[in-house]
Amino acid sequence: MKSILAAAVALAALSPLAAQAQFAKPEDAIKYRQSAFTVMGSHFGRLGAMANGRVPFDAKVATDNANLVATLARLPGAGFGAGTETGLNTRAKPEIWKDTAKFQAAYEKMLDATSKLPAAANDPATLKTAFGAAAATCKGCHDDFRRE
């Protein structure tokens, strides 16, 4: 899965044709990636509330949210194709397209960390550790590649 996503991110970032095939216009790609992050962030937030004890732990709810986060994490990468640098008030920094390899490495760190959430979601302590590791990859990427 990781290598498939990496290939998709690389292809989308490097080939305007590939991005065009998937999205009719650049704004569609930007809206898609923003939407995917919004939905992912919502479920990640629910997981965090449980990981950090703000809501009672429930293994079923935690697992459902962890599975959704792991699935959704794979999606927004395809929305960063060439030609999607500006538009729709994107907070994406130009560095994404200037240093695609670094962005891709950061994205893959996030994929690695989020892929571990489902297996960790059965226990509050392991969930807390796995959630923290995943949250650190979010922050790392936002610090480098997203405007405030």
Add this chain to the structure above:
Amino acid sequence: MKSILAAAVALAALSPLAAQAQFAKPEDAIKYRQSAFTVMGSHFGRLGAMANGRVPFDAKVATDNANLVATLARLPGAGFGAGTETGLNTRAKPEIWKDTAKFQAAYEKMLDATSKLPAAANDPATLKTAFGAAAATCKGCHDDFRRE
């Protein structure tokens, strides 16, 4: 799954507390449901392009998109809780909250139809039929519950 979602939709629609627990404020719920529909629509569109022969059929790509649509279809229902009738330029009609049972039935039709997509995605002909049935449930709900 269907009954779980139906319960979630019913709960979210009837209980401001439930919606509040999941979303910090009504705008968050509206943004969440709009984002979920955007991502779902993107993957449904890719599936449709394949179902209707606009792009070459590829069982792997079709199955990936069908699985995503079936998963994403379960999400936006939770974003229609009480208090989310207006805001963020929502196109949701008041009928959603005036006739919740009818909205819920329309939502469940969509869930039924989209849940059949993964099994149908291995063959162009069965995919076309299943896609058409799912698209009809989208249109039905948009006609009744979404402003132009």
